[in-house]
Amino acid sequence: MEQDVELSRSCLVERMRYYTPLSDKDKCLLKSLENEEISYRPRTRLSFSENPSYLFVLKSGWLYRYDEIDEKRRQVLRIHYPGDIVGLTDVAMQSAYGEMMTVTETVLCPFHKSRLDDIFIHSPRLTALLFSLGVLNQIVLQDRLKIMGRASATHRVAYFLLEMHARLRIHSPTKSLDRFEMPLTQDVIGDAIGLTNVSVSNALAQLACEGYCTCQHREVILHKLDKLKEMIGFQDRYFEIDTSWFPNV
Amino acid sequence: MEQDVELSRSCLVERMRYYTPLSDKDKCLLKSLENEEISYRPRTRLSFSENPSYLFVLKSGWLYRYDEIDEKRRQVLRIHYPGDIVGLTDVAMQSAYGEMMTVTETVLCPFHKSRLDDIFIHSPRLTALLFSLGVLNQIVLQDRLKIMGRASATHRVAYFLLEMHARLRIHSPTKSLDRFEMPLTQDVIGDAIGLTNVSVSNALAQLACEGYCTCQHREVILHKLDKLKEMIGFQDRYFEIDTSWFPNV
DNA sequence: CGGAAATTTGACGCTAATCAATTTATGTGG
DNA sequence: CCACATAAATTGATTAGCGTCAAATTTCCG
Numbered sequence: 220m221e222q223d224v225e226l227s228r229s230c231l232v233e234r235m236r237y238y239t240p241l242s243d244k245d246k247c248l249l250k251s252l253e254n255e256e257i258s259y260r261p262r263t264r265l266s267f268s269e270n271p272s273y274l275f276v277l278k279s280g281w282l283y284r285y286d287e288i289d290e291k292r293r294q295v296l297r298i299h300y301p302g303d304i305v306g307l308t309d310v311a312m313q314s315a316y317g318e319m320m321t322v323t324e325t326v327l328c329p330f331h332k333s334r335l336d337d338i339f340i341h342s343p344r345l346t347a348l349l350f351s352l353g354v355l356n357q358i359v360l361q362d363r364l365k366i367m368g369r370a371s372a373t374h375r376v377a378y379f380l381l382e383m384h385a386r387l388r389i390h391s392p393t394k395s396l397d398r399f400e401m402p403l404t405q406d407v408i409g410d411a412i413g414l415t416n417v418s419v420s421n422a423l424a425q426l427a428c429e430g431y432c433t434c435q436h437r438e439v440i441l442h443k444l445d446k447l448k449e450m451i452g453f454q455d456r457y458f459e460i461d462t463s464w465f466p467n468v
Numbered sequence: 469m470e471q472d473v474e475l476s477r478s479c480l481v482e483r484m485r486y487y488t489p490l491s492d493k494d495k496c497l498l499k500s501l502e503n504e505e506i507s508y509r510p511r512t513r514l515s516f517s518e519n520p521s522y523l524f525v526l527k528s529g530w531l532y533r534y535d536e537i538d539e540k541r542r543q544v545l546r547i548h549y550p551g552d553i554v555g556l557t558d559v560a561m562q563s564a565y566g567e568m569m570t571v572t573e574t575v576l577c578p579f580h581k582s583r584l585d586d587i588f589i590h591s592p593r594l595t596a597l598l599f600s601l602g603v604l605n606q607i608v609l610q611d612r613l614k615i616m617g618r619a620s621a622t623h624r625v626a627y628f629l630l631e632m633h634a635r636l637r638i639h640s641p642t643k644s645l646d647r648f649e650m651p652l653t654q655d656v657i658g659d660a661i662g663l664t665n666v667s668v669s670n671a672l673a674q675l676a677c678e679g680y681c682t683c684q685h686r687e688v689i690l691h692k693l694d695k696l697k698e699m700i701g702f703q704d705r706y707f708e709i710d711t712s713w714f715p716n717v
Numbered sequence: 718c719g720g721a722a723a724t725t726t727g728a729c730g731c732t733a734a735t736c737a738a739t740t741t742a743t744g745t746g747g
Numbered sequence: 748c749c750a751c752a753t754a755a756a757t758t759g760a761t762t763a764g765c766g767t768c769a770a771a772t773t774t775c776c777g
Contacts, residue, residue, distance in 0.1 A: 272713075286614060288701075294614040308610070311603035312708040316610065336715040339592040339599075346588045346595055353602040354560035360609040361557070361565065365535060365543040367616040368662030372733065404755065413617030418733055420757060436742080452537075459561040464521075466585040621765070653723065667765060669725060685774080 229253050230278050234302030235348060237389060239462040245345045248338055252276050253328040265319040271309035273329045277301055280325030281402060284308075285410065286317030295411035298403075300386050307353075322402050343466040351460050358456050366451075367413050374451045375412040376422040380432060380439055381448060385455040398440040478502055479527045483551030484597060486638060488711040494594045497587055501525050502577040514568040520558035522578045526550055529574030530651060533557075534659065535566030544660035547652070549635050556602070571651050592715040600709050607705050615700075616662050623700045624661040625671040629681060629688055630697060634704040647689040 229250040235241060241249070253276050259265065265282070267273065282305070283298045296317060299305050309315040310332040338345050359382070366378045387399050405419040414422070427433045431450075432441045441447060478499040484490060490498070502525050508514065514531070516522065531554070532547045545566060548554050558564040559581040587594050608631070615627045636648050654668040663671070676682045680699075681690045690696060 286610075288614060288618050292618050294610075294617050296610045296613065307603050308607050310713070311600045311710060312607065312705070313710045314708065316607060333713045335599075336592065336596070336713065339588075339595045340715055340717070343585065343588040346599075347585070350584075350588070350595075350599055350602065351560045353599065353606070354556050356606055357602070357609060358557050358561065358565060360606060360613065361535075361543075361545045363613060364545065364609065364616060365537060367613060368543050368659075369537050369541050406755080410617075415734060416756080417735085417758090420755095421733090424757080456561070459563065461560060461562045464559070464582045464585065466589055468589070655723080664766060665724080666726090666767085669723095670765090673725080 230302045231276050231304070234389070235345070238352075238460050239344075239348060239465065241345070242342075245342050248342055248345060252330045252334060253278060255329055257327050257329065259321045259325045259327065261321055261323050261325075263321045263325075265321065266315075267306065267309060268315035268318075271306070271312075271315040272332055274307065274310055274332055274335075275305040276328040276330070277303045277305050278326040278328050281322040282319050282325055283322065283403075283407065283411075284317055284319045293410050294413075295407055298383070298386075298411070301390065322407075343468055347465040348460075348462070351462070355456060355460060362454070362456065363412075370451070372414055372418045373422045373425050375414060376408070376419055377426060377431065377447055377451050378453060379408055379412050380434070380441065381451070381453045383439075384441065384444070385457050388455075389457055397442075397444055398438060401434060401437050401439045479551045480525050480553070483638070484594070487601075487709050488593075488597060488714065490594070491591075494591050497591055497594060501579045501583060502527060504578055506576050506578060508570045508574045508576065510570055510572050510574075512570045512574075514570065515564075516555065516558060517564035517567075520555070520561075520564040521581055523556065523559055523581055523584075524554040524576040524578050526552045526554050527575040527577050530571040531568050531574055532571060532652075532656065532660075533566055533568045542659050543662075544656055547632070547635075547660070549639070551639065571656075592717055596714040597709075597711070600711070604705060604709060611703070611705065612661075619700070621663055621667045622671045622674050624663060625657070625668055626675060626680065626696055626700050627702060628657055628661050629683070629690065630700070630702045632688075633690065633693070634706050637704075638706055646691075646693055647687060650683060650686050650688045 229246070231249045231252060232241065232246050235245075235249060252274075256278065259280075277299050279301050281298065281300060283295050284305075285293050285295045287293045299319075305319070305327065335349075338349065362378075362382075366375050370378065383401075384396065384399065388394075388396055405416040405423070408414075409416045409419045423434050426447075431443050431447045432439060434440075447453070478495070480498045480501060481490065481495050484494075484498060501523075505527065508529075526548050528550050530547065530549060532544050533554075534542050534544045536542045548568075554568070554576065584598075587598065611627075611631075615624050619627065632650075633645065633648065637643075637645055654665040654672075657663075658665045658668045672683050675696075680692050680696045681688060683689075696702070
């Protein structure tokens with residue numbers, strides 16, 4: 220029991236066990252990825268392009284990945300929350316994809332990409348889970364494509380808030396979580412959904428005006444969560460993984 | 469030798485061996501996924517939402533996946549080429565994502581999702597490859613996000629043509645392939661990159677006017693492939709997979 | 718060859734980008 | 748704890764690009 224409590228302190232284990240029960244062996248496998256720790260200050264630029272052989276477990280804090288398009292434009296590709304594995308898009312290719320920037324104080328646990336082999340070789344079940352989480356990521360990206368392609372500025376911003384809400388819910392599934400911290404600036408939000416900071420500001424004003432939500436002082440309050448979801452047809456992808464076909468070993 | 473030739477007729481084996489050498493066992497594993505065949509006519513709507521437990525190897529033909537937004541709007545999420553595994557976004561979740569439509573005459577090989585377990589259990593190396601191809605897909609989606617968020621209509625269309633070019637190159641890496649068939653209508657292209665068919669038409673006219681490429685009679689000719697790539701900063705993601713860390717079993 | 722689908726072309730309107738100025742919030746040192 | 752400097756957010760005026768609607772032309776396919 221003591222041991223189990225000890226193991227559950229792993230951020231990655233917390234995340235994974237949310238989707239499916241884990242054997243002690245699997246917990247150990249995951250836990251071992253968090254042996255080292257590096258801390259970063261807020262707003263630190265992280266560039267691992269020189270040798271993208273390391274992945275990271277994001278232990279605490281927020282960071283985002285972005286890619287420069289030109290001097291004044293960039294695309295925010297992904298926002299990372301605690302429990303995320305960071306850097307897969309770097310290690311699968313021979314070169315890194317964009318850069319990362321910490322938002323808050325951040326702790327990363329680096330591990331070499333060859334450590335993934337341990338999982339692939341020793342735990343087909345964990346492998347299936349990692350694989351499925353990769354597919355889930357594709358689905359989330361596809362959702363974002365849909366929004367970027369066709370939705371108005373207001374809908375895009377609403378979508379962004381709802382996706383953030385869905386992400387945060389994973390780590391506090393009991394709470395209703397109608398309010399949460401928002402450390403991202405409107406510039407970053409805009410770069411994530413293809414808008415200028417001005418348009419984000421206007422969209423937030425309109426959402427507030429219609430009573431859906433407010434976003435002030437780095438805090439989001441979702442007054443009409445369900446109505447908001449309905450308005451843009453939002454689906455929470457983070458609760459849906461089908462584990463029925465996973466191998467039992 | 470005879471056997472090897474026989475095995476190489478598998479579309480999936482062809483695709484996978486492009487990225488890394490495969491053992492005979494791995495070839496058999498992959499080949500066995502193509503035991504059944506179903507043919508479809510062009511422009512057939514495929515909906516497997518009732519019970520999304522089957523994946524498909526796309527043996528021949530083209531099809532695309534899309535999702536309706538409202539009556540008149542849809543987002544084309546992905547275009548599938550021979551050798552693709554189709555349907556991962558359905559089986560990982562408990563419900564299907566959108567629908568599919570064949571473009572040309574198409575042959576699909578269905579297999580149950582539990583067959584993936586065979587790969588995860590028996591071939592860590594093939595698992596690593598499947599996993600990496602999933603990550604590659606995420607990268608391609610991220611590239612598309614970048615384009616959708618910030619690029620002009622002309623750049624979007626140029627990007628679309630170049631991505632198609634990159635995809636087709638996988639299956640004929642020797643040819644320079646500066647011209648290829650384009651069975652997709654401008655409506656479909658537009659729905660893929662967030663434009664109307666009218667804007668696609670205008671963008672193609674401008675690209676042709678500037679001498680970059682022509683798209684007529686269902687055929688694309690890229691006159692200045694390199695200049696076009698340079699103009700939009702295109703990177704071919706399909707050649708980059710890093711297999712150095714894959715397990716040897 | 719004939720009907721339907723796809724593409725092209727043009728006129729007009731709307732949304733969000735751009736540029737710029739102002740207000741508000743944040744964080745630091747005294 | 749306050750004053751100050753800087754960053755972030757808000758507001759407004761103007762503009763460019765794409766969407767929308769509609770009609771004409773070309774292509775496709777049985």
